[in-house]
Every structure is written in structure tokens, then in C-alpha cells.
Amino acid sequence: MIFKVFYQEFPEEVPVRERTKVLFVEEENERNVCKKLADRNINIEYIQVLDGKHLEYEKNTTEDFRVEKL
Template sequence: MIYKVYYQEDKKFSPQREKTQSLYIESDSPITARRLITEHTNYNIEFIQPLEGNHLEYEKEHTNFELVEFN
């Protein structure tokens, strides 16, 4: 499944809506997605949203949709 992850760049600072960013990741579950991101970044994850159906198609057509892969 593909997830949209909302995050802040750094865990040291309090979250601010204006600085929230997002990325797209493919994973078996939101727990696995969170684990992958926290192992490879210092992001403060705010929310993980599953994308499917029309919502996924909308994101692909109307955003800078690119799946992030961590090696």
C-alpha cells in the first residue's frame, strides 16, 4: 500500500503547520513505513495516511508524486 507521510524536518523543534512537508512511501503497513523513515531520517512524523482508489489517483495527477525508497 502507498502512504502519504506528513512530517517536520527535525525532531528538535515543535511542529508548525507552515513547515509540514510530505512524502510518499510504499510499505506493508503504517508501522513499517514509520520504522523505515525513522531509521533513515531525523524526521518528526506527524501523520501517516493510506492512499488508495480515487485519492491515490488524485495525488498522482495533482501533486509532485514520487515514491521515496530507502536502501
């Protein structure tokens, strides 16, 4: 499955929408995404499953669409 991870680079700061970054990850489930990103020292705000038309939309509209395999 492909997940869209919304995160902040600085976990010690209060989340600010304008500084939210996005990461696309391929993993089996949301729990595995959290476990594998734990060592990156980021503040994960939200994890969203991408499939079907939503995934196609992201591929077509995101300039640097890259899926990481953790």
C-alpha cells in the same frame, strides 16, 4: 500500499503547519513505514493510506509526486 507521510524536518522544534512536508512511501503497513523512517531524524506527524480515487488525486495534483520504496 502507498502511504502519505506528513513530517517536520526538525524533530526538536514544535510542529508548524506551514513547514509540514510530505513524503509518499510504498510499504506493506504503517508500522514498517515508521521503522524504516526512524533513521532519517524527522518528526512524523501523520501517516495516511492512499488508495483508489485519493491516490489518483494525489498523482494528478502533486507537482513532484514520487513514491519511495524503503
